[in-house]
Amino acid sequence: MRNAGPLTYRGESIPNTTTDQRLLDRRGPADWVHTDPWRVLRIQSEFVEGFGLLSELPSAVSVFGSARIRPGTRYYDLGVQVGAKLAEAGYATITGGGPGMMEAANKGAKEAGGLSVGLGIELPFEQSLNPYIDMGMTFRYFFVRKTMFVKYSQAFVVLPGGFGTLDELFEAATLVQTNKVTRFPVVLVGTEFWGGMEKWIRESLLENGLIKPHDMELVQMVDEPGEVVDIIKKSHLDIARELDAQERARTNGS
Numbered sequence: 001m002r003n004a005g006p007l008t009y010r011g012e013s014i015p016n017t018t019t020d021q022r023l024l025d026r027r028g029p030a031d032w033v034h035t036d037p038w039r040v041l042r043i044q045s046e047f048v049e050g051f052g053l054l055s056e057l058p059s060a061v062s063v064f065g066s067a068r069i070r071p072g073t074r075y076y077d078l079g080v081q082v083g084a085k086l087a088e089a090g091y092a093t094i095t096g097g098g099p100g101m102m103e104a105a106n107k108g109a110k111e112a113g114g115l116s117v118g119l120g121i122e123l124p125f126e127q128s129l130n131p132y133i134d135m136g137m138t139f140r141y142f143f144v145r146k147t148m149f150v151k152y153s154q155a156f157v158v159l160p161g162g163f164g165t166l167d168e169l170f171e172a173a174t175l176v177q178t179n180k181v182t183r184f185p186v187v188l189v190g191t192e193f194w195g196g197m198e199k200w201i202r203e204s205l206l207e208n209g210l211i212k213p214h215d216m217e218l219v220q221m222v223d224e225p226g227e228v229v230d231i232i233k234k235s236h237l238d239i240a241r242e243l244d245a246q247e248r249a250r251t252n253g254s
């Protein structure tokens with residue numbers, strides 16, 4: 001008889017090697033590392049690493065924006081100011097960890113004494129996390145990384161950007177619209193940049209009945225970095241008051 005962990009083998013079923021022997025044996029094909037069951041484990045480990053890194057984060061805001069905007073431009077400076085204002089208000093700043101507006105927000109946060117976090121993504125070309133990050137991780141899978149932005153931040157701030165930024169914005173808007181996340185402020189910064197999109201949403205989506213009038217309120221648009229923080233703080237104050245009222249109603253009723 002042979003026990004292999006919880007399994008029992010007898011007679012001819014007894015394997016001629018032990019599990020440990022097979023584990024330690026490097027011979028044999030290695031193509032299983034490219035199979036879906038193995039990928040599932042890799043995905044799992046990415047969730048575990050991400051949760052491990054971020055679960056003790058203080059209140060945080062995710063900031064999105066173009067990877068292509070260069071230092072010394074007005075949008076880069078805007079990103080620095082947004083990161084700084086968030087830090088002054090006590091929020092950690094989480095970005096995609098890359099260059100451009102991500103770097104700008106991390107720079108602003110770090111230089112203002114805040115916690116600066118970067119969640120990078122493996123891309124087909126060489127790229128490392130920007131130098132203004134205190135805590136960072138590089139993900140293999142976009143969808144795992146996206147879960148981290150939503151799970152560990154209390155608001156999204158969206159600076160000027162391209163397809164990647166739009167993807168992040170509309171994912172957030174959909175999560176709020178479908179109540180997958182509740183009471184989650186989404187703030188666009190730069191009326192000149194985002195105004196055309198808002199007009200298109202109103203004229204094409206709203207007027208054709210593809211969104212409801214109150215969906216227009218899911219995303220707010222401002223110009224000043226200070227306004228970004230005011231909106232987030234007000235929203236979080238409202239939530240605290242609401243939870244407090246619910247708690248009082250519960251204790252009075254019992």
Ligand SMILES: C/C(=C\CNc1ncnc2c1ncn2[C@@H]1O[C@H](COP(=O)(O)O)[C@@H](O)[C@H]1O)CO
Nearest residue numbers: 064065066067068096098099161162163164165
């Ligand atoms: C294109 C260049 C670098 C790309 N590096 C990125 N690193 C981290 N995160 C990225 C990167 N590119 C896109 N993202 C994510 O999408 C958003 C920006 O995309 P956009 O298309 O530039 O708007 C951003 O918020 C990231 O989360 C060249 O240096």
